[in-house]
Amino acid sequence: MAQIDNIQFNIRSSEPEWLTKFRKKSWDLFSKQKWADLDLEEWRYVEPQSLYENMKTSANGHLRRPHLSKNEHALLVTHANESEEKATFSNELPIQVSTLGDLNETDAKDVLSILNLPLTHHRQDVFGSLNLACFNQSTYISIEEGACIDAPLILDQIVSSPISLLVVHLKERSNLNLVERWSSGASDSNNIHHARVICLLETGSKLSFMSTQNVNEESQLLSHHHFFLHKDAQLEATYLPLGGALSRQEQLVTFLGEGAHAKTNGLVFGHKKQVFDFHSVQHHDVPRCESDLFFRNVVTDQSKSIFVGNVAIREGASGTVANQANKNLLLSAEAEAVTTPKLEIDTEDVVCGHGATVATLSETEIFYLQSRGLTREQAIKMIVGGFFSPILERLPAGLVRDEVLESVEQRIQEVSL
Amino acid sequence: MSKLKVMDLRKDYKYGFHDPEDYVYKSEKGLSEDVVRQISAQKDEPDWMLQQRLRALKIFREKPMPKWGNQDLLGQMDFDDIYYYIRPMEKQGKSWDEVPENIKKTFDRLGIPEAERKFLAGVTAQYESEVVYHSMREDLVEQGVIFLDMDSGLREHEEMVKKYFGSVIPARDNKFSALNTAVWSGGSFIYIPKGVNVEIPLQAYFRINAQNMGQFERTLIIADEGSSVHYIEGCTAPTYSSDSLHSAVVELIAMPTARIRYTTIQNWSNNVYNLVTKRAVAHANATVEWIDGNLGSKLTMKYPSIYLMGEGAHGEVLSIAMAGKGQHQDAGAKVIHSAPNTSSQIVSKSISKQGGRGTYRGLVKVDPEARDARVNVKCDALIIGDASRSDTYPAMEINNKTAKVEHEATVSKVEAEQLFYLQSRGLTEDEATTMIVNGFIAPFTKELPMEYAVELNRLIALEMEGSVG
Numbered sequence: 001m002a003q004i005d006n007i008q009f010n011i012r013s014s015e016p017e018w019l020t021k022f023r024k025k026s027w028d029l030f031s032k033q034k035w036a037d038l039d040l041e042e043w044r045y046v047e048p049q050s051l052y053e054n055m056k057t058s059a060n061g062h063l064r065r066p067h068l069s070k071n072e073h074a075l076l077v078t079h080a081n082e083s084e085e086k087a088t089f090s091n092e093l094p095i096q097v098s099t100l101g102d103l104n105e106t107d108a109k110d111v112l113s114i115l116n117l118p119l120t121h122h123r124q125d126v127f128g129s130l131n132l133a134c135f136n137q138s139t140y141i142s143i144e145e146g147a148c149i150d151a152p153l154i155l156d157q158i159v160s161s162p163i164s165l166l167v168v169h170l171k172e173r174s175n176l177n178l179v180e181r182w183s184s185g186a187s188d189s190n191n192i193h194h195a196r197v198i199c200l201l202e203t204g205s206k207l208s209f210m211s212t213q214n215v216n217e218e219s220q221l222l223s224h225h226h227f228f229l230h231k232d233a234q235l236e237a238t239y240l241p242l243g244g245a246l247s248r249q250e251q252l253v254t255f256l257g258e259g260a261h262a263k264t265n266g267l268v269f270g271h272k273k274q275v276f277d278f279h280s281v282q283h284h285d286v287p288r289c290e291s292d293l294f295f296r297n298v299v300t301d302q303s304k305s306i307f308v309g310n311v312a313i314r315e316g317a318s319g320t321v322a323n324q325a326n327k328n329l330l331l332s333a334e335a336e337a338v339t340t341p342k343l344e345i346d347t348e349d350v351v352c353g354h355g356a357t358v359a360t361l362s363e364t365e366i367f368y369l370q371s372r373g374l375t376r377e378q379a380i381k382m383i384v385g386g387f388f389s390p391i392l393e394r395l396p397a398g399l400v401r402d403e404v405l406e407s408v409e410q411r412i413q414e415v416s417l
Numbered sequence: 418m419s420k421l422k423v424m425d426l427r428k429d430y431k432y433g434f435h436d437p438e439d440y441v442y443k444s445e446k447g448l449s450e451d452v453v454r455q456i457s458a459q460k461d462e463p464d465w466m467l468q469q470r471l472r473a474l475k476i477f478r479e480k481p482m483p484k485w486g487n488q489d490l491l492g493q494m495d496f497d498d499i500y501y502y503i504r505p506m507e508k509q510g511k512s513w514d515e516v517p518e519n520i521k522k523t524f525d526r527l528g529i530p531e532a533e534r535k536f537l538a539g540v541t542a543q544y545e546s547e548v549v550y551h552s553m554r555e556d557l558v559e560q561g562v563i564f565l566d567m568d569s570g571l572r573e574h575e576e577m578v579k580k581y582f583g584s585v586i587p588a589r590d591n592k593f594s595a596l597n598t599a600v601w602s603g604g605s606f607i608y609i610p611k612g613v614n615v616e617i618p619l620q621a622y623f624r625i626n627a628q629n630m631g632q633f634e635r636t637l638i639i640a641d642e643g644s645s646v647h648y649i650e651g652c653t654a655p656t657y658s659s660d661s662l663h664s665a666v667v668e669l670i671a672m673p674t675a676r677i678r679y680t681t682i683q684n685w686s687n688n689v690y691n692l693v694t695k696r697a698v699a700h701a702n703a704t705v706e707w708i709d710g711n712l713g714s715k716l717t718m719k720y721p722s723i724y725l726m727g728e729g730a731h732g733e734v735l736s737i738a739m740a741g742k743g744q745h746q747d748a749g750a751k752v753i754h755s756a757p758n759t760s761s762q763i764v765s766k767s768i769s770k771q772g773g774r775g776t777y778r779g780l781v782k783v784d785p786e787a788r789d790a791r792v793n794v795k796c797d798a799l800i801i802g803d804a805s806r807s808d809t810y811p812a813m814e815i816n817n818k819t820a821k822v823e824h825e826a827t828v829s830k831v832e833a834e835q836l837f838y839l840q841s842r843g844l845t846e847d848e849a850t851t852m853i854v855n856g857f858i859a860p861f862t863k864e865l866p867m868e869y870a871v872e873l874n875r876l877i878a879l880e881m882e883g884s885v886g
Contacts, residue, residue, distance in 0.1 A: 041485065315804060330818035333785065341824070343809040348800045348830045358815040358822035 014063065015101045018108050022115065026132035033126045042125075045306045045338060046248055046277045051220060054192040055130065055162070064137040064161050065099040073399060074179075075153045079137055079161065094147035094174075100138040100167070111140055111167055114200050117228055119252070128224055131196045135165040141178070142168075143205075148175040152399050159193040159215050160185030166197045170205035170233075179400060182213030182221060184243075191216075195223040201233035203257060210400050212240040212407065213247065217272070220246040229289070231257030238395060239266040240404055241276055242411055248277040255289040255317075266295040267391050267408065269384070270303030270335070271415045277306045284312065288319040293326075293341075296391050298384055300331035300415060310342040311354070317347055324354035329387055331361065331380070331417060381412050433686055434526070435655030436519045438627050440545070442504040446629070447497040450474060453599055456502045460568055460602070463575060473588035473598035480592040483718075487745050487774075490716040494690060499631040499662055501600045503545040509566070510550045520544050523624060539564045541621040545630060546602040557615060563608040564619055567635050570606025577608065581637055585668035585696050585724075594694045597633045597666040604634030604665065609644040609675070618647040618680075618866060623663075625654035625689065631662040638668070640675035640703075647678040649869070653713070656686040660715065663689055669697035671705050673727060678706040682869065684876065685713035687743055693719045701727030701756070708864050709736035711746045712876060720778060722751035725759035725787075732761040737861045739880060740773030740805070749778035749810075754787035754820070765796045766858050769805035770881075776808040783820040790817065796826040799857055801850070851881040 015023075064079040077097055100111060115132070137157075143149060157164065159182060170176055180197070201207055213221055221244050227235050241247040253262045268276045282291035297305040311322045328337035341354040361383055369379035388408055395401040442459060444452050453474050457467040482491055510516040516524070524542055539553035541564070548566035557564070563574065571578045588598035605621050625632050640646055654661060663685060671677045677697065685691055691714040697705040707721035723732035738746035752761040767775035777796045798807040809826050831853050839849035855862070855874055862870045 318803070328815070330815065330820070333818055334816075335818060336814065336816045338812070338814045339824070340810065340812040341826070342811070343798075343807070343826060343828060345798070345800060345807045345828050346805075348803050348805065350800075350828060350830075352828040354809070354824075354826050356811070356813060356822075356824040358813065358820060360818040360820075 016108065018112065019100055022112065023133050026129050029124070030126060030129035030133050033129060042279060045304070046246065046275065051192065051222065052126065054220065055127070055194065063101070065102070066097050066139045068097045074151050075149070077139065077153065077155045079139075079157070093149065094144035095149055095153070096140070096142045098140050100140055100165070103140060107140070107142070110142070110169060114167055114169060114198055117198070117200070119226065127194055127222060128196065131163050131165060131194050131224070135163045135196070137161045137164040139164070139166045140169075141166070143170050143174040143176050145171040146173045149177065152177040152179050154179045154181060157182050157195070158185040159183075159191065159219050159221060162193055164193070164195045166195070168197070168199040168207070170199070170201045170207055172202045173204040174202075175206045177208045177398070177400065178210070179403070180209070180211045182215055184216040184219060191218045192220045193222065195221070197223070197225040199225070199227045201227065201229045201235060201260075203231045204233065205230075206234045208236045208396055208400065210238040210240065210404070211249070212242065212404075214243040214407070216243065217245060219244040222248045224250045226252045226254070227262065228254050228256055229260035229262060232259045233257070234260070235262040236396060237262070237264045238400070238404070239264070239278065240407060241268060242407060244274065246275045246277070249279070251278075251280040252283065253281070253291060254283045255286050258286050258288050261290045263292045263394070264294070265391050265394050267388055268295070268297040268299070268305045269408070269411050269415065270297070270299040270305055271301045272303060273301070274303040275306075276304070279308045281310045281312060282322060283314070284317040284320045284322065285314050287317055289317070290321045292322070293324040294391060294394065295326045296328075296388055297326070297337060298329040298331060298387060299335035299337055300417060302332075302334045304336040304338070306338040308340045308342070309354070310344065311352065312344040313347055313350055313352065315346045318349035320347070320350045320352070322350065322352045326356045327387070328356075328358040329360065329384065330358065331384075377417050380417050384412055385409075432653035432684065433656035435626050435657070436523055439519065440503050440505055441507055442502070443627075444500060444502040446500055448474070448499075448501055448600070452501050456600055456602060459502070459504060462571065465579065466571065469583070469588070470599045473595045476588050477592060477595035477599055480595060482592060486718055486747055487716055490690075490745060494660070494662070498659070499629055500627060501631050501633070502602060503627055503630060504547050505544045506547070506549055509548055509569070511552060513550065516550050520549055523626065524550070524622070539619045541566055541605055543603045543621065543623045543632075543634060545625065545627060546632065548603050553619075560613050561610040562613060562615060563606065565606045567604040567606045567637065568602070570637070574606070574608070577639070578606065578637070581639060581668070581670060583668075585670065585698055586666050586694050591694060593664045593692045594666050597635060597664050597694070600631070601633045601635035601666070603632075604636040605638070605648070606636070607638040607646065607648065609640045609646045611641045612643045614644065615646045618649045621648070621650045623650060623652040625661050625663065625685075628657045629659055629661060631664070634665045636665065636667040638677060638679070639670045640672060640677050642672045643674045645676035647680065649680040649866070650682075652681075652683045652685055654686045654689050657688050659688065661689045663691045663693070665693045667693070667695040669705060671697065671699045671703035673701040673703060675700075676704045678708065679721075680708040680865065680869075682710040682873065683713055683717065687713065687715050689714045691717040691719065693717075695719065695721040697721075697723045697732070699723055699725050699727065699730035699732055702729040703727065704731045704733075706733040706735070707750070708861070709734065709748065710861065710873065711736070711738040711748050712880065714746075715743065716745045716747065718747045720749040720751050720780075722753070723761065724753045724755060725761065726755050728756045728758050730756060730759045732759075734763045734765075735861055735864055736765050737858045738765075738767040738775050739877070740767070740769045740775040741880060742771040742773060745774045745776070747776040747778060749776070751780040752782070752792070754783045754790040754792070756786065757788040758790075759787055760791040761793070763794045764860060766799075766861060767797075767807060768799045768801065768854060768857070769807045770801035772802065772804040774806040774808070776810065778810045779812065781811075781813045781822065783815045783817050783822070785816050787817050788819050790820040792820065792822040794824040797857070798826070798828040799854065800828060800830050847881065851878050854881055
């Protein structure tokens with residue numbers, strides 16, 4: 001048992017040797033890392049020290065294992081303590097859902113190779129290493145070659161399990177619609193969570209990924225998502241953080257093969273003292289890939305939204321098309337919006353642009369709507385709904401879109417203006 | 418285009434010559450308290466300035482190097498391998514005849530006295546650490562305009578210098594402002610009295626001649642109520658194999674309704690580190706404009722900034738950067754809106770070619786008290802050649818809902834179609850590219866006085882030669 005700063009790193013006796021080894025390796029990396037090594041720019045708007053203190057006190061938790069079930073619309077994954085029995089869902093679908101500890105040797109190898117994919121353009125920070133060493137909830141999802149799962153796969157996650165790791169493997173030409181939903185557990189003593197997601201999209205595969213959360217007001221949710229795209233793979237990622245005191249999300253997209261395409265949408269409607277801190281890197285290393293980031297943020301009360309996007313196009317990534325747009329609407333005097341759309345371009349043959357705006361509501365528009373019989377509040381809510389619509393229109397039709405529409409509508413109604 | 422041509426390009430840097438070193442005083446290499454005391458003693462300064470220098474030296478030593486920016490090039494800097502003070506002559510010249518022959522020859526080759534006769538209201542020429550020549554038109558002197566080198570400014574207007582020196586950029590601001598405050602020498606001190614409009618530009622010319630030289634000029638411009646001034650600086654240095662350092666601090670204060678335009682055309686040789694802190698304060702209804710051209714240097718890190726402190730103040734930054742082989746132009750702009758009804762505009766154009774790297778790094782901040790601020794930022798980058806690199810890091814922190822902020826950026830290469838069209842009209846590929854580049858930076862060029870615009874276009878043509886293919 002190793003111990004640093006009172007964090008206990010338990011070697012889980014129930015886990016296979018390869019996993020224990022991997023945890024040890026990550027622990028060694030973590031224990032060598034220092035606070036001073038944190039990228040100051042990345043942590044410019046959110047103070048990491050107190051998060052880390054919170055994290056330390058909750059790094060240990062019961063091991064939890066995923067359970068797969070099914071209803072008429074979707075496949076559902078929930079997690080229960082590991083002491084409970086292994087899932088017995090008879091699985092006629094070409095999908096596997098399991099905890100890392102339960103994997104057979106072939107799958108274990110597969111997971112290790114995914115976990116060891118290099119973090120291009122980004123150093124793993126202390127939170128990331130801590131996650132790999134101490135995760136107490138792990139989920140491995142793999143879709144077989146050529147398989148297409150029609151029904152969305154919904155992961156219901158609760159923040160009371162402190163550290164989670166999700167590994168998704170889409171084999172060649174497979175197709176998955178994945179929804180990650182965060183909520184607060186019933187008895188919440190723990191309010192901080194670090195979630196790490198690593199997705200490998202093999203040649204020609206297609207992933208629609210949505211991350212949404214509606215955790216309680218005290219919660220702090222940190223997440224780190226890394227997507228690797230092989231040739232012609234397609235990713236459509238959607239971020240819809242609603243609750244929590246702090247929601248910090250890092251997204252990395254690494255293109256490994258030509259012709260891949262990544263589209264990321266995001267929508268924030270912050271109120272009270274909420275902070276939304278979103279960081280993204282689209283890393284283009286190979287030719288002819290496309291990336292597209294599109295965020296619309298609205299903040300009111302004393303809330304704050306931060307958007308930092310980085311499109312990095314390395315030498316040799318010719319024919320890249322990359323776009324980035326972030327628009328912000330400020331509804332109150334004390335709300336704050338930060339937007340930093342970055343570009344790092346190493347090659348000549350690219351089409352690349354970005355735009356950002358920050359503004360408030362137009363009084364003329366409000367006046368017009370009021371003259372048609374709406375109250376001021378109704379008018380503002382209608383304009384906010386209209387502001388979000390370009391994002392909503394980009395979402396693929398189906399259950400995910402319906403759910404987003406409903407959440408956004410509900411959010412607009414519940415925010416008092 | 419042959420490789421050979423590309424390799425030879427830097428030989429065309431026409432300011433790369435140097436004169437034999439012949440100095441009245443040259444400090445020992447490296448930085449120490451002793452060197453700082455010697456600089457102060459050579460200048461016969463008041464004690465408060467010496468104390469300020471010593472405090473700044475301490476701050477410089479405490480502060481770490483920046484952890485951002487080009488770490489490779491910053492890591493290569495050796496502060497102990499630099500001469501911090503070189504005094505080229507005993508007494509400043511009032512006419513070119515008084516300037517020593519070799520120095521005069523240098524400035525003759527740079528075309529300075531000629532330019533002065535033609536279209537300048539006043540000229541300062543700085544050679545190494547000291548201003549060697551200085552003159553101003555009589556009528557301006559009569560109107561009470563003060564245009565001096567900083568050392569004379571301190572001697573003749575001590576109270577004003579004491580009040581404003583370091584008030585915009587304190588030593589503690591960053592490592593290089595601390596260094597400058599410790600070892601500053603030369604630079605300009607300008608005061609424009611109430612209501613005086615200086616219609617033709619004042620100019621300063623900075624020249625580094627010695628190897629491993631560090632030039633640390635310090636400029637302070639105060640434009641009193643309702644006045645206006647346009648200040649232009651140009652910079653060159655010889656090409657040596659070892660590196661020189663240029664680390665200036667420039668402070669501008671625009672009183673209510675005053676107007677300051679500060680134009681820089683920096684064409685340092687490719688062995689100069691150009692790490693400069695430039696900042697302006699604009700009071701009510703004042704206007705400050707930074708016109709910033711970066712052609713030379715090995716590494717430039719320069720983000721002219723404007724603090725809009727009074728209602729209705731306006732700030733503009735217009736910059737171009739051209740990064741060629743082995744160069745990193747890390748330039749940008751910062752505007753902080755701290756008062757109602759303020760507006761700002763940033764236009765940045767960068768060209769990266771032959772493996773050069775151009776970076777735009779900017780900050781726009783709107784404070785809660787800055788009601789109805791208007792911000793417009795536009796960054797365009799042109800990339801020529803596959804090994805070249807262009808970065809854009811714009812940060813916008815908006816803390817007032819009445820603000821209207823727009824940011825736009827594009828990165829592109831020279832369009833094949835445009836090239837084809839121009840070539841079909843009989844231009845060579847080189848000429849066509851040069852023409853497109855000149856068009857790309859036209860919004861910058863047209864803000865320069867005519868003589869400078871012509872010179873700039875010529876310089877760009879020279880730089881662009883052999884860049885294609």
